[in-house]
Amino acid sequence: MATTVTVKVYFEAAHRLHNPAQSDDWNRGIFGKCNNPHGHGHNYVIEAVVRGEPDPESGYLIDMKDLKAVLNRTIVDHVDHRHLNIEVPWLEDIIPTAENLACVFFERATPELPDGVELIALTVHETERNSATYTAD
Amino acid sequence: MATTVTVKVYFEAAHRLHNPAQSDDWNRGIFGKCNNPHGHGHNYVIEAVVRGEPDPESGYLIDMKDLKAVLNRTIVDHVDHRHLNIEVPWLEDIIPTAENLACVFFERATPELPDGVELIALTVHETERNSATYTAD
Amino acid sequence: MATTVTVKVYFEAAHRLHNPAQSDDWNRGIFGKCNNPHGHGHNYVIEAVVRGEPDPESGYLIDMKDLKAVLNRTIVDHVDHRHLNIEVPWLEDIIPTAENLACVFFERATPELPDGVELIALTVHETERNSATYTAD
Amino acid sequence: MATTVTVKVYFEAAHRLHNPAQSDDWNRGIFGKCNNPHGHGHNYVIEAVVRGEPDPESGYLIDMKDLKAVLNRTIVDHVDHRHLNIEVPWLEDIIPTAENLACVFFERATPELPDGVELIALTVHETERNSATYTAD
Amino acid sequence: MATTVTVKVYFEAAHRLHNPAQSDDWNRGIFGKCNNPHGHGHNYVIEAVVRGEPDPESGYLIDMKDLKAVLNRTIVDHVDHRHLNIEVPWLEDIIPTAENLACVFFERATPELPDGVELIALTVHETERNSATYTAD
């Protein structure tokens, strides 16, 4: 048996799918309109799942406000209202697909969680119909 | 390969996060405004996932109406339009965090399911952004 | 032709439908389980619509952050995580139905809006299926 | 660690829950109003989850547009605006419960996915509150 | 100033867009795949708005449960899990577009409302993106 807690946080950003190591033609072929030079944008949702034992004194696995604070401090504060390809140093060498964002966000949040609280999945929702998840299993 | 069925049921309740074995200061420090003495409330959503083999004659793992009836009879009928700290005998010694509710609700529904239908996860959504899940794995 | 701006803000509260000037029987007959003595709760959504002329320099009718700040300062900060029948002085003589809340919230927010920005409708959503609106027309 | 991508596609269809090998009484007893002779309908949502390694050149596990195209070509184009019991040859011997649809849809989409992209779960949502999932584990 | 109350109720039905007074070619040309002979279906949402004065004793314009009961008794009980072209006598001469359903549903519910409660709008949502409204102004 196991307990998990799930929270969602939000940000709004521009991005462009582009691999600068490849030609313009390659990029246009792979990414289509997502490669438009000035970027487009999303209302991103980050959904994080943590696992652990609820504390018997408080009934909390983790205070959900604290979990959101970790996600905001390590991720949202850096990317909200930004262009992901240009203004975020730790995304500089990353093509900002949902898959890559999920992995990088997962790695940024993990070390900031308290002992006994393990991040087991982080999902980046680009739209209500499109998302990618990075998981610990 | 496996088949699961997921349903959602709803209730509206008040609760207060408070551990009577601890001091008022401790409670205020841990729970903040969730410790306000007269409680606050939520439109709760219970999401239950069951696993099993669909019956070849009906194509049903379980009739979803029957699954909802189990959840309503064992949980919703007792907590809907109630104050969870005061009016529900089987929650009396429980701090009604989402984590604890998920566990207690899971244990109440499990023995009422028909043979071959296993409850594998029960999630309590407090809001669209906050939830806790109790799982069988 | 006219321009309107709509924003939503949120709070979580307990309430009880009860008219203290009437008998317990009357209250139970009118309000049913909404009259349960210890109250129940909701994730409330306030949706406010304002009308006016966008400023040609900014393109804003009103900065939506500012509109939300008015709603938060005049309403949400007083009712979030509260029991509406007990802990909010300006709701003391009000039966906290959605209809009454919409009217009182409308009247609290209106005088705090800047010149040229008129509140024309305020909706209180108790659930995704139930709401009441107070309108200026 | 693993990466998954999730997409949703939509269709609108009529269906009737009925097992022609059984009596009318049996069918009425098992399926209730879902057995009404002329059928009823849903706005169905198909949610598919695939697992694999993102390509380091593109950052894509799979282009989500391509994944949706597979689901549309193998499933949606055949069932959208159809009566599932009558007009879809490959559903002819299937009682169109959500459980059975999830299994059949899973089997139709799987062989059309590119190498390295594994379908691990397919969910059929009949409503926001009722769904069934067929999974690879 | 005015107060309105809005509620939503749900049903699941099959329908076919077809005018029997016209040729098959005409029908196919006008309605496209919505004319498929065996129909398709929707999870319909009915959203009703009523206007009136809240009762000072109860704070209710109308008990929302009662308003839903009117909609269920006059509409939902007749159309839920039905084929709208075949099984509903009062829809027999109506092409079941959202526009026509909104008008007929409006006319069925109106006379059943209590004095002082006026139905001012009824919306039929076929999907989250498509709806029609019949209004009293």
Added chain:
Amino acid sequence: MATTVTVKVYFEAAHRLHNPAQSDDWNRGIFGKCNNPHGHGHNYVIEAVVRGEPDPESGYLIDMKDLKAVLNRTIVDHVDHRHLNIEVPWLEDIIPTAENLACVFFERATPELPDGVELIALTVHETERNSATYTAD
């Protein structure tokens, strides 16, 4: 009495709130983080409401597919996956606030509607909580 039809269409775009006729300080003061130089983005939803008489032969005020096609051809095809400040000629002198977009989109779609179908409101949703509407009354 009147009938209206409402549809929603979607696009994803980057934008920056900036008035080039004003100083950088003015812009930063008015628009805050929405003025970040490289822009941010949204999953925009356009919601359009038209009024008219349903055709007695078809039951349609307008085929909702045709209404969406007008919105897509006159608006979405030009702005989807674009940076609204840079890549859309007819937005060149417009600060792309929701208020201004609603007005410009309204004016682009109106002349393309068939006789008897009047656009009465167009809403631009930037997020689920923020929107602006341009209306004909």
